Amino acid sequence: MPPEELGDGDCLDRLEDPTGAGPRIWFQPVPEAKAVKNRLHIDLKVGGGRAVPLAERRSRVDAEVARLTGLGARVLGGMDAPDNDHYSFQLADPEGNEFCVV
Template sequence: MTIDCADPQRLVDFWCEALGYVPEPPPDGHINWRDYWTAMGVPEAELPAGAGMTPESIIDPAGRGPRVWFQRVPEPKVVKNRLHLDLKVSGGRGVALAVRVQRVNAMVERLTSAGATTLRILDEPGEDHFGVLLCDPEGNEFCVA
């Protein structure tokens, strides 16, 4: 999975916190990804300034989830996402609504402390659902439910 962004390191830090992932280390024997790419034959002059000096991708330490690469692009995000992540932290409908609300709110507090912004509470009257729509530090929307 690839996410376009202005500041890969900022999103690496944020999404490691959100997903429980870790920065993807460079292959053995390389001090960083730039060192690896040049060893694989990519001319230094073809690499953008600073590319690969700090982690730009994250991985699930358990090996179950997808790798996420944060690709630096020059243009800013200007419209609503066409795709977003849902972080399922509540335990599902088999758990009492009050407990689900508490779990979601705890994660929202953790993520807003890490740089997320709350956009909307998703708690329609009469529905057995609670979630929160947030955006990451670069404005990419995601839900916690």
């Protein structure tokens, strides 16, 4: 979304839990570029948790990483630790803000 559209009252610049139980996350544009590590790190949990077989979680995570890189994100690294049943990727958005897909 272009920065000029943020904050125009349409609520497209924030994430809200529809039940109202979770926190709201608001995206505020700033004039300066990112200069240091994120203060907030978001994990996008798309795999379904450890109740879902690892092979299925891998497939879900890989699909989301492919979708996000198609939108301009870049992969910074990955974690594939079958011994502790974990699979994820660390990405950065086009402005360098880091997040994980788990």
